[in-house]
Amino acid sequence: MARTDLTVTAVPRAGLNLAAALPNNANVDGNAFAWSEKRRLRFKNTDGTPKTITIEIPGTVDGQDITDRPYTIPATTGDVLVPPLPAVYRRSDGKVWINYSGVTGLTVAVLEEP
Numbered sequence: 475m476a477r478t479d480l481t482v483t484a485v486p487r488a489g490l491n492l493a494a495a496l497p498n499n500a501n502v503d504g505n506a507f508a509w510s511e512k513r514r515l516r517f518k519n520t521d522g523t524p525k526t527i528t529i530e531i532p533g534t535v536d537g538q539d540i541t542d543r544p545y546t547i548p549a550t551t552g553d554v555l556v557p558p559l560p561a562v563y564r565r566s567d568g569k570v571w572i573n574y575s576g577v578t579g580l581t582v583a584v585l586e587e588p
Contacts, residue, residue, distance in 0.1 A: 477504040477571065482584045483511065492516070496581040500525075504573045505582060509564035512587045515572070517545070523574035529556075530561025530571040531563055542573075547580065560585075 475566040483490070485512045496518055498505065507513065519525050525547040539560070547554050563570045574580060 477501065477506050478570075480505050480507040480582060480584045481551075482507065482586050484586050484588060487588055490585070494585045495585065498582050500574050500577040500580040500582050502574070502577050504571060506569040506571050507584045508568055509559065509561065509570050510586065511558055511561070514558050514585050514587070515556040516583045516585060517547045517552070517554045517556070518581050519549060519579055520549040520581075521576070522549050523576060523578070524549045524552065524577040525577075525580050527554075527564060528573045528575075529559065529572065530565075531561055532565045532571075 479512045480498045481493050505525055527545045527547060527567060531542050533540050540550065545554055545556060559570060
């Protein structure tokens with residue numbers, strides 16, 4: 475399997491039913507989405523084990539890699555909203571890459587604000 479692109483869910487001005495807004499299962503090989511300053515990530519973990527989500531930062535400073543950004547999603551009822559990411563997360567192809575410590579019970583949504 476390979477890294478897969480995530481479906482983007484538009485948030486209408488009338489609001490969004492968050493229970494229905496987790497259309498993507500996390501991929502064991504990671505996911506990607508096209509960067510936009512209006513996009514944020516939501517992760518939900520229904521598994522009994524916490525998960526670590528790592529969002530890659532592809533740049534360097536003085537030749538040193540920038541440390542990737544981890545987020546911990548608690549076990550069983552973990553529901554984490556990640557704010558819009560700055561452009562430093564955008565790779566040369568315009569996408570953001572997400573990696574996972576495990577994917578059982580983990581869903582992800584890319585939400586785009588109006």
